[in-house]
Amino acid sequence: MARWPLAPVLAHRCGGALAPENTLAGLAAAAALGCGGVEFDVMLSGSGSPVLIHDETLERTTDGRGCVPETSDDRLRQLDAGRWFGEQFAGERIPMLDETARRCIALGLSANLEIKPSPGTDEVTGRVVANAAWSLWASADVPPLLSSFSVEALSAAAKAAPGLQRGLLVEQLPAGWLERCSSVGAVALHADARYLSHDAVLEVRGSGLRLAAYTVNDPVRARELFGWGVDCVITDRPDLVRAPDS
Numbered sequence: 001m002a003r004w005p006l007a008p009v010l011a012h013r014c015g016g017a018l019a020p021e022n023t024l025a026g027l028a029a030a031a032a033l034g035c036g037g038v039e040f041d042v043m044l045s046g047s048g049s050p051v052l053i054h055d056e057t058l059e060r061t062t063d064g065r066g067c068v069p070e071t072s073d074d075r076l077r078q079l080d081a082g083r084w085f086g087e088q089f090a091g092e093r094i095p096m097l098d099e100t101a102r103r104c105i106a107l108g109l110s111a112n113l114e115i116k117p118s119p120g121t122d123e124v125t126g127r128v129v130a131n132a133a134w135s136l137w138a139s140a141d142v143p144p145l146l147s148s149f150s151v152e153a154l155s156a157a158a159k160a161a162p163g164l165q166r167g168l169l170v171e172q173l174p175a176g177w178l179e180r181c182s183s184v185g186a187v188a189l190h191a192d193a194r195y196l197s198h199d200a201v202l203e204v205r206g207s208g209l210r211l212a213a214y215t216v217n218d219p220v221r222a223r224e225l226f227g228w229g230v231d232c233v234i235t236d237r238p239d240l241v242r243a244p245d246s
Contacts, residue, residue: 002187004210004231005145005165006110007036008243009222012215013054014040016236020085021061022052023092027103035238037110039214042097042129044121047073050097050129053081056118060084062094069118097129101136104144111137112212112234114169115148115157126156134161147190147212154184167212173200178207188212193225193233201228216241 011018015026015038022040030038041054046069058064058071064079073096082092095103097113104111113133117125130146137143146157147167154166167188168181172195181189188210191200196213204211212232216222222233222241235241 002165002210004188004212005142006112006232008226008232009035009238009241010037010039010110010112010212010232010234011035011238012039012234012236014038014052016238017217018237018239020082020089020092022054022095023081023089024095024100024103025082025089025092027100027107027109030238031107031109033238035109036243037112038104039112039114039234040100041114041116042125043068043116043118044125044128045069045073045076046071048128049073050132051076052095052097052100054116067118069121097132098136101133101140105137105140110142111144112167113144113146115146115150115153117148117150117153122150122152123156126150126153127160129153130157130161130164134164145188147188151180151184154186158185167210171195173204177204178209181209188231190214190234193221196225196228196230198228201225201230205229 011030013021015029019026019029042050045051062079062081081094082089145165149169166186167190168186169190171192190212193213193216210231214234216233217237226244
């Protein structure tokens with residue numbers, strides 16, 4: 001069985017609830033807490049570049065309007081992605097993947113990149129993100145792990161960068177989950193913690209896959225999941241949720 005390649009606790013969307021999501025400020029917050037790793041979302045801009053953002057639209061987390069895949073890099077760099085969260089974060093920008101990689105490596109943060117294709121771009125997003133990640137983390141001690149809900153995106157990522165490990169994202173365990181993981185060469189299943197039972201954890205781990213649980217904000221629940229055999233929890237509260245040996 002392949003070992004879990006990242007830190008056992010990952011800050012959700014860079015810094016969880018402690019900083020504006022998917023920003024460099026979030027990376028700084030996670031590192032300051034001694035959190036060993038982060039999870040963040042990567043989508044393609046209108047210029048075809050991998051950028052950190054969760055929504056296909058800009059309104060919720062920036063002062064811009066419109067769709068990310070229709071917005072150029074130059075325009076994205078002009079947007080404020082921090083003020084919505086708090087005045088102290090005013091001026092925070094949407095990061096490009098290249099600057100995010102440099103910051104993760106400098107801070108010693110392992111990274112889970114969630115590939116977030118906009119509609120109809122699964123294959124190209126998986127390929128571009130995987131190629132970029134392979135190059136950007138080439139010198140890192142711990143390569144990133146690529147995850148996605150999209151089997152097509154993960155399949156493209158596997159072809160583009162077979163040396164990077166992959167995880168399939170699901171909510172509840174679907175029928176045929178093991179076959180779906182096998183089809184993309186996934187080493188891990190990433191599942192919604194709300195639907196995980198002890199038996200489900202044992203079933204996944206017994207299949208030879210690693211298991212990450214999202215989004216776990218209760219330290220008691222995190223300890224229970226680790227006790228059942230979950231390899232990793234993704235949390236909005238890296239200030240509260242700790243690895244079992246911390």
